[in-house]
Amino acid sequence: MEQTVKPLRFGHLSIWPPFVAAPIAGYTDAVYREILREAGCPYCYTEMVSAKGLVMGGEATFALLEHSEHDRPLAVQLFGSDPQDMSDAVKKIQQTGIEFDAIDINMGCPARKITSQGAGGALLKDVSRAAEIVQAVKSATELPVTVKIRTGWTNSDKAVEIALRLEAAGADMLAVHGRTVAQGYGGKADWDVIAQIARSLSIPTVGNGDITCPKQGVALLRESGCAGVMIGRGILGNPFFFTNLHRLLQGKQPETPGCSERFEAAIDHLERAAQRFGDHRAMLELKKHLGFYFKGMKGASKLRVAMHSAKSWAELVDTIKQASAWSDGAQEA
Ligand SMILES: Cc1cc2nc3c(=O)[nH]c(=O)nc-3n(C[C@H](O)[C@H](O)[C@H](O)COP(=O)(O)O)c2cc1C
Known part of the structure; x- marks a missing residue:
């Protein structure tokens, strides 16, 4: 199976297997990411980091950037609603000398304290601003710029249109969580909408939502036409996901941890x-x-x-x- 699963490629990166660990605030910190890496996770994100917090110089915000040299390739995920703040935050990160492999923009968070600032999932209601943010971040860095979205605010009617606008603004890869912002974490992720986006874009799409085991991840990768998949809650307390993924790709049976x-x-x-x-x-x-x-x-x-x-x-x-x-x-x- 190894040969038939292709790497996820964007910018200078080639990620294999094309299975990435989702950013999960409060969980995927530097410690847990190190554990995931040792289990064979090929790509991680930081927890979401406030662009404004970086611009203001908040110590706790900067602490979220720290990572070990083994924790690569790694994307730093930023949230914010102001294009200027977002590009200033990227410049601040570059001044720290802490290295990343991509800059990711959060356009999916449903938490009220984030959406009420016009950030996270609220950007799906203002696609012009979302596109401006992508352009502003692109102009501040040579690194690939990726975006993590949901399928819409209350419905997914404009999912493809939003994805195309972000691609046109310069996004190098799009990760799509197959729920609307209104759904929060309830209901089921809509992989049909994810597949529609994957078919419509020229840049790679990474599908996300409800993957709990490697076999299901490989099946969804194939069926959706995505270039990669992202696993969120399925990796909590479960670094075995990645050891089993590697076993599966080598044609071995996954082992349930005792x-x-x-x-x-x-x-x-x-x-x-x-x-x-x-x-x-x-x-x-x-x-x-x-x-x-x-x-x-x-x-x-x-x-x-x-x-x-x-x-x-x-x-x-x-x-x-x-x-x-x-x-x-x-x-x-
Ligand atoms: C507690 C919690 C924190 C999260 N934090 C973030 C975050 O910081 N950035 C982000 O883009 N998504 C965040 N997410 C969303 C996940 O990355 C993922 O999109 C979502 O859980 C759906 O994937 P899953 O069904 O595999 O869990 C969070 C989800 C949970 C449950």
Whole structure:
């Protein structure tokens, strides 16, 4: 199967397999991206970063740009509503000396605090401004400029028209989440609309929405005519997605991770987070991740309650280790 799955190409980049990790604010930080890379993820985005925050020089905003040298190729994703802010933000990033491989523009976020500023998904209601933003960012960088959109604000009638306007403005690749902004994360992603966009554009389209396993991802890649696919929630607590993707492409059977592998992966994530953020912040940050590692496992809801009541990083690790020993015993019994 390896030969029949072609790389995703745009700008100077050639990404294989053409499966990319979605930006997920609060989750795909530098620590989790490193874990995904080791599992074989070929392309990542930063979490979304405020262009205004960069222009104003906010320390927390700049911290979102940090990444290790192994975390490449990597796109920095910006959100904003003002073309000038967006191009100034790109120049600020270049001044930091932190290197990226592409600049991505968020035109899909449905959160009210973002759309009320005219940013994220709200740009799909003002396509002229959206196109101006693409042009402004293009004029500030030599890097490929990509855009992540949804299929529309409340319906997808103009999805193809919007995509064509962004291509004409200079976008080098478009990632399309097959939901409208109004849908939030509910309902089902509409892969027919994604396929229509993929057929209409000359630049590559990356389809996104509801991919949960590599086999389904390969099938949607083929059926939709997209040049790549993007996985969001399906990779939370599941770096195994990428190890299994590589197995599948080598003609091997994907392996469902057992309880002990999931516990091991969760503890590894906790340890890396502590190294980067310190124990206390690692405990707070990781509580939300950990539930995903144990989803569907016997005793997961009891474990979730115990994890949430942990008062320190050490207590959290202990809780997981105890549950792990218990589950090993249960497996052996
Ligand atoms: C908690 C959460 C945070 C997200 N943060 C971002 C973000 O920062 N930038 C972005 O473009 N999309 C963001 N998304 C959307 C995902 O990238 C993706 O488009 C969406 O989850 C659909 O893909 P999926 O069905 O595979 O999850 C976020 C989604 C979730 C659930």
